Amino acid sequence: MKPDEPTWTPPPRDAAQPPAELRRILRLFRPYRGRLAVVGLLVGASSLVSVASPFLLREILDTAIPQGRTGLLSLLALGMILTAVMNSVFGVLQTLISTTVGQRVMHDLRTAVYAQLQRMPLAFFTRTRTGEVQSRIANDIGGMQATVTSTATSLVSNLTAVIATVVAMLALDWRLTVVSLLLLPVFVWISRRVGRERKKITTQRQKQMAAIAATVTESLSVSGILLGRTMGRSDSLTQGFAEESERLVDLEVRSSMAGRWRMSTIGIVMAAMPAVIYWAAGIALQSGGPDVSIGTLVAFVSLQQGLFRPAVSLLSTGVQMQTSLALFQRIFEYLDLTVDISEPENPVRLEKIRGEVRFENVDFSYDETSGPTLSGVDITVPAGAGLAVVGPTGSGKSTLSYLVPRLYDVTGGRVTLDGIDVRELDFDTLARAVGVVSQETYLFHASVAENLRFAKPDATDEEIEAAARAAQIHDHIASLPDGYDTLVGERGYRFSGGEKQRLAIARTILRDPPVLILDEATSALDTRTEFAVQEAIDSLSAGRTTITIAHRLSTVRDADQIVVLDGGRTAERGTHEELLQQDGRYAALVRRDTELAPVVAG
Numbered sequence: 001m002k003p004d005e006p007t008w009t010p011p012p013r014d015a016a017q018p019p020a021e022l023r024r025i026l027r028l029f030r031p032y033r034g035r036l037a038v039v040g041l042l043v044g045a046s047s048l049v050s051v052a053s054p055f056l057l058r059e060i061l062d063t064a065i066p067q068g069r070t071g072l073l074s075l076l077a078l079g080m081i082l083t084a085v086m087n088s089v090f091g092v093l094q095t096l097i098s099t100t101v102g103q104r105v106m107h108d109l110r111t112a113v114y115a116q117l118q119r120m121p122l123a124f125f126t127r128t129r130t131g132e133v134q135s136r137i138a139n140d141i142g143g144m145q146a147t148v149t150s151t152a153t154s155l156v157s158n159l160t161a162v163i164a165t166v167v168a169m170l171a172l173d174w175r176l177t178v179v180s181l182l183l184l185p186v187f188v189w190i191s192r193r194v195g196r197e198r199k200k201i202t203t204q205r206q207k208q209m210a211a212i213a214a215t216v217t218e219s220l221s222v223s224g225i226l227l228g229r230t231m232g233r234s235d236s237l238t239q240g241f242a243e244e245s246e247r248l249v250d251l252e253v254r255s256s257m258a259g260r261w262r263m264s265t266i267g268i269v270m271a272a273m274p275a276v277i278y279w280a281a282g283i284a285l286q287s288g289g290p291d292v293s294i295g296t297l298v299a300f301v302s303l304q305q306g307l308f309r310p311a312v313s314l315l316s317t318g319v320q321m322q323t324s325l326a327l328f329q330r331i332f333e334y335l336d337l338t339v340d341i342s343e344p345e346n347p348v349r350l351e352k353i354r355g356e357v358r359f360e361n362v363d364f365s366y367d368e369t370s371g372p373t374l375s376g377v378d379i380t381v382p383a384g385a386g387l388a389v390v391g392p393t394g395s396g397k398s399t400l401s402y403l404v405p406r407l408y409d410v411t412g413g414r415v416t417l418d419g420i421d422v423r424e425l426d427f428d429t430l431a432r433a434v435g436v437v438s439q440e441t442y443l444f445h446a447s448v449a450e451n452l453r454f455a456k457p458d459a460t461d462e463e464i465e466a467a468a469r470a471a472q473i474h475d476h477i478a479s480l481p482d483g484y485d486t487l488v489g490e491r492g493y494r495f496s497g498g499e500k501q502r503l504a505i506a507r508t509i510l511r512d513p514p515v516l517i518l519d520e521a522t523s524a525l526d527t528r529t530e531f532a533v534q535e536a537i538d539s540l541s542a543g544r545t546t547i548t549i550a551h552r553l554s555t556v557r558d559a560d561q562i563v564v565l566d567g568g569r570t571a572e573r574g575t576h577e578e579l580l581q582q583d584g585r586y587a588a589l590v591r592r593d594t595e596l597a598p599v600v601a602g
């Protein structure tokens with residue numbers, strides 16, 4: 001990271017997260033109200049059909065079989081078969097609709113998080129590990145799958161089933177129903193305790209998964225492998241990963257076993273309840289209590305088992321929902337990040353852009369605690385002219401260039417494009433107007449043609465080839481076995497530094513921006529490669545407003561205006577010859593470069 005880059009600090013990893021509001025979670029499902037209503041109807045129909053089966057069974061045991069009524073027996077048996085078939089059909093339809101809704105909600109969340117991250121300032125990404133961001137999108141949202149695809153349906157289905165079953169049980173025998181429901185409040189209390197415990201562990205587990213994802217992303221990239229092997233740290237990296245994985249193992253086991261004995265106790269008690277009901281009915285009969293028919297008793301136990309299954313599922317769903325709150329909290333944390341740079345309500349759109357850039361009394365600082373990075377900078381760059389910005393490391397050169405495409409906003413003064421404050425322009429105008437080529441060229445793991453078309457998706461093959469020729473890279477691409485279909489490799493590692501720079505220049509030529517920013521585009525190259533890249537840059541700069549952030553002064557001698565920054569202020573300005581005659585800071589930088597040139601060449 002450059003010294004004049006921001007120092008945004010993410011929230012501490014162990015900081016307490018605010019509780020996720022249930023209403024906010026429910027709002028995620030609002031666009032799918034119609035489908036959920038259909039699911040509700042299916043759930044209600046399924047519950048009513050389910051409670052009919054025990055009543056049919058009672059009639060079979062108390063009437064059809066004892067009285068030898070074969071026709072009635074056949075109808076009742078057929079009715080029980082039909083209820084099973086209808087339940088299966090309703091279940092399949094419920095699963096289809098609820099899964100579709102759940103997956104759409106997950107899609108909405110993933111898209112919302114990705115869109116939010118696209119709007120975040122560079123400071124966020126310079127201080128946030130890539131693996132952490134990936135984990136939020138993949139692991140956290142992926143971990144919600146069971147909740148958003150089946151939990152809502154399961155909650156409604158089980159709740160409806162419990163209510164319908166309790167009503168049916170009361171209709172059969174209210175005394176046995178009271179006995180069956182005595183322990184239900186205790187079960188609810190236990191499940192809530194278990195849910196809170198698992199929620200806490202889930203938060204820790206997701207953080208650990210994010211840490212592992214970050215370690216993998218950094219150490220198993222091309223750069224990470226090269227660094228690890230050349231430094232002899234492969235074994236220590238493996239050991240570090242093993243320690244991270246060991247911590248995840250512990251959290252996974254704790255998450256799986258949290259409250260397991262307590263929930264098992266609930267299952268044991270519920271499994272024993274039929275025996276308790278049979279025992280209670282037998283004791284009541286022997287002691288002269290109310291007579292309960294065999295059919296009623298069997299039907300009641302069948303309903304009771306039908307009650308326990310959704311009741312246990314309902315309790316488990318409650319535990320799962322509490323656990324999922326930890327995941328929602330982490331996602332909402334990203335969705336609630338403050339976006340510092342946004343379009344105005346009525347942005348200005350420029351169809352034709354001349355390219356005049358002005359810095360008018362510009363002040364800038366990355367945060368309130370640090371000092372100003374830029375202070376009182378006044379520079380005018382006429383359309384089609386070239387400005388070079390030089391100065392020692394940390395003087396604010398790169399920061400100045402970031403203000404033109406609004407990667408950051410000024411804290412004082414203003415930056416204008418064709419006389420209009422860039423903060424008043426729409427993002428599309430800025431993207432069309434300003435092209436950036438930096439020393440850190442980024443290429444996607446895709447073909448050469450796909451990387452170039454990223455600047456202009458509808459570019460023809462002829463336009464791509466013309467841009468590559470202008471960037472002095474066409475001949476090299478044509479010599480490759482697959483030509484423009486050659487995969488560049490992760491971050492372009494199949495190409496040299498100079499070749500990657502020329503690909504980046506070709507990409508910018510294809511976009512054809514009227515304003516060009518060159519941020520030390522050749523500083524990391526050797527002299528011969530720099531010469532080849534400089535020819536491509538000269539081709540790119542022709543007829544454009546060019547702002548060059550320079551480390552090597554040999555690349556800026558022909559600039560229309562050279563500005564020397566020192567401590568965020570304009571120390572000197574003029575042409576190369578004028579500044580040499582002043583014999584000030586610029587002249588000293590030139591003498592330094594001249595002294596270093598033989599050393600570099602050697």
